[in-house]
Amino acid sequence: MGENKSDVLQGTLDLMVLKTLESMGPLHGYGIARRIEQVSGNTLALNQGTIYPALLRLEQRGWIKSEWGTSETNRRAKFYSLRRLGRKQLETETRNWERIAATMARFLTPSE
């Protein structure tokens, strides 16, 4: 892996997936993985495969649902979409993240 890429922080992958689904609508696994890579500007060391256990975890919690559909290239693929519960979860998680990020930022900015 490239030296300037950072590992995905534990738990943040879920948030990324939820956010992706919120902004893009129903999407298949490859699409989600590509979208995360693009948004992060290729700074993340993401094995695309790790997205699948995450998707299963979110589905088990009832935050997202999946159904089989056809991809843009006419290939059978499983499409994931956000459920109401997931939308609510996304809001809480976002607020949480913002708080943590702000705290961390305060910590790390050199004090004058």
Added chain:
Amino acid sequence: MEWVRILLSRCTPLFRRQRLDRDLDEELRGHIELAFEENRTHGMEEQEARTAALRAFGGLTQIKETYRVQRGFPFLEQIGRDLCFGFRQLRRSPGFAITAILTLALGVGANTAVFSLINGLLLRPLPVPRAEELAILRWNGSLDPGFNYSFGAPMFRALEKRHEAFQSVAGFSSNVFEVHSGSGNVEVPAVLVSGEFFKAMETSPLLGRCLTPQDDQPGGGSTGFAVVISEGFWQTWFNRAPDVVGRQLYIDNAPFTVVGVIPKHFFGADPTRRPEIYAPLWAEPVVDAPFSSIAGGSSHWIRVIARRNPGVSLEQANAALHAATNPILDESIPDAKWIRDARSRHFQLAAEPGSNGYSYLRSVFVKPLVAVFSLCAAMLLLACLNLASLLMARSAARERELATRLAMGATRIRLIQQLMVESLLIALLGTAAGLITVPVVSRSLAAFVLGNNRTARLLVTSLDLRVFAFVALTVCVVIAAIGLVPALRGTSTNLNEQIKLGARAITVRKRMRTVPRILMSLEVALALILVVSAGLLARSLTRLYQSGLGFDPKGVVNLDLNMSKQSLVGEPLIRWYQAYGDSLRRLPGVKGVSFVGVTPMSGSWMTGHLHTSLGGDREVDLNRTAPAYFQTMRIPVLTGRDFEWSDTPVVGRKIVLSQTAATQLFPTQSVLGQHVTMDKASYEVVAVVGDIVYASIREGTRPEAYLPIMQSEDQKGSYTAVVRLEGSPVGFAAAARSLAAKMAPEIPAPEIMTMSSDIDASISSERMMAMLSIFFALCALLVTAIGLYGTLAYATARRTSEIGIRMALGAQRTAVVGMVFRENAWLVAGGTVAGLVVALLATRALASFLYGTSVRDPWVMLASVSALTAVASAASLIPAIRAARIDPMAALREE
């Protein structure tokens, strides 16, 4: 709620694993294809595009595994796989499987069966609301030390009126009613209850109403005596007729009105009885006619159960009873001397917990049942020890497999888990097999304990929650015991050593065999204790049977004739007996007929005080007999003459004394023609007969006197016909019954028992203990033999090559037999010594059950040790001989 959803979604894969796996494969394949296509559109070469797609995806197999773990319950699936593996392992060694399952089934089954019986008799609360509020009343201060649970009517009526601590105080007394049906009278189990009985039990009727204090009055309520019937009686006698309330029943020749039906689950306050009719206590003179305990005043025949006021503790209730004791005594007992005597013996009323009702059987069977239960527990422990040894021997035989798996990276926890699952499987199978047999075993055990008791109905010994809890607990203990030790040991070996040395690891093996040896020695010791107990109990039982009875019970049949409700009285009734006896004598196979008041060892007896003019004064057992009793029972008439039918009241009172009674009353003179007095009446001694056992075998022979039935004050005496028969009693019983029906159509069909079964019944708890302990001892011997054989066979199989080398180097076959045999010989010897020491200490607890047998009976000890040694030798000799048959060449080639 989230965890529920996760749980549910995780459960589905348990059933659709293959489809889900296919879906996952397709999805991942689709992903890589999409990546590949995108790479191609960006202008990559085909090979390059595919590699890039796979690289971006990451490890396919790892992802799939993580996904599967996330998807279901990997732990459960693992256990499932272990179970399958365990099943295959057991199928591969069916001998081991069957032994293990059967021994466990036996241990668990016997324990649960005995526990259900203990539960039914002692622990289960009565099926009434808030049974914990119930209390049983008792008193002490009679001649007998200990507690009395029977009250006389006056004292009960005085108690009934007091409500300081109790909402309601109720009396009950079991009875048997003669109910008139179309074809004569039928005996029906019944109970007399006081007015507040149903209120105390808080029972609601199925139909009509329950009995109330208004019904429990002298002469009954406004419409005469009322009864409540059981649902079963409603079914069999009235075919569940809805208009049964208000109908009449003729009980003991008196009319009773049915006022209600009680639901099936209710059986009153005695868990060992199933009364079908509940009648008011005041009806006692009617149903007991011509006798009356109420009029008798001083007889004790009522048990008392009471319901405490809410919030009143047992201690408070006892304090209230304590305070009420003296007023109740003064109020209810007219006899000042009795009161003085009672006070001098610290007469005291008290209440004890009564949630499970009262049964006199408890006092009889608690000790034997607890003893049998300890034997059962020892048996279960033995089965566990045996299983642990076998499992250990087996896991020792598997140590290479385990070592290899450890070397391949399996964790120790994972292997222990698998071994534990295997023992769990055995435990579950064994317990299930045991549980299947429990209902049968416990029912026959209950019949064994209570069946001979004529009035006691079978306890309902169906399994309930408590018994299930008990079994579950046993199973847990069993699993822990049999699974953990071998699992820990099997995986603890030093890996390198194992793989290096393989099957030749003699040094390692020696060290590893201490624990199995200790286990097997313990098993031998336990088996010896069981065998010694069985031997002692069996010897005591044979002593009981061998102790001479003084008469010959073989071939004697008893017919209970109940004459109290028919119309003949006095002289005509005696003539009826004579005529009936003559008719019986003409039946085929009958060698002798007579009548007696109380048959020996029937559980009851009479006593009386005899005085002589010389100042002799002796309490003796009493009985009433008809002519030819001594001849029929084969009791020797030593001097004088038997009673004759002509010994009517006009010829003066006659009496026959037993030898002991005669020598005690008249130590120096000849006895014939002497007079003795009893209750101010004078009797002439006409004969002296041999001593017999009358009250119980345990009591042995006691001084006894016989009076003729022809001179009884009781004008409506019921006697038992004793008949000496040659040949089968089956045909005789039918003939005797039809004769009775012809000659006295009013009486219920006489109950017919052989004298031998009466004697068996009189020592039923001794018989039960002896037979069960013999059964357990045999099982213990068998299980121990299997264990000794199994462990030695496993150990020897692993020494095949060693033995091969020894024989190749010139060891004699006999030496090999000796070498293998010695392994068990030491172990058995150690176990025997330990067992003997413990047996000498532990069997002291059995002392109270033994009759004429010392707990250190040397013959029993010797016989037990020999039996155990013989069985152990046989079990150890087979593997030893098999070891000697090893072909050295074949054994060496196997290396």
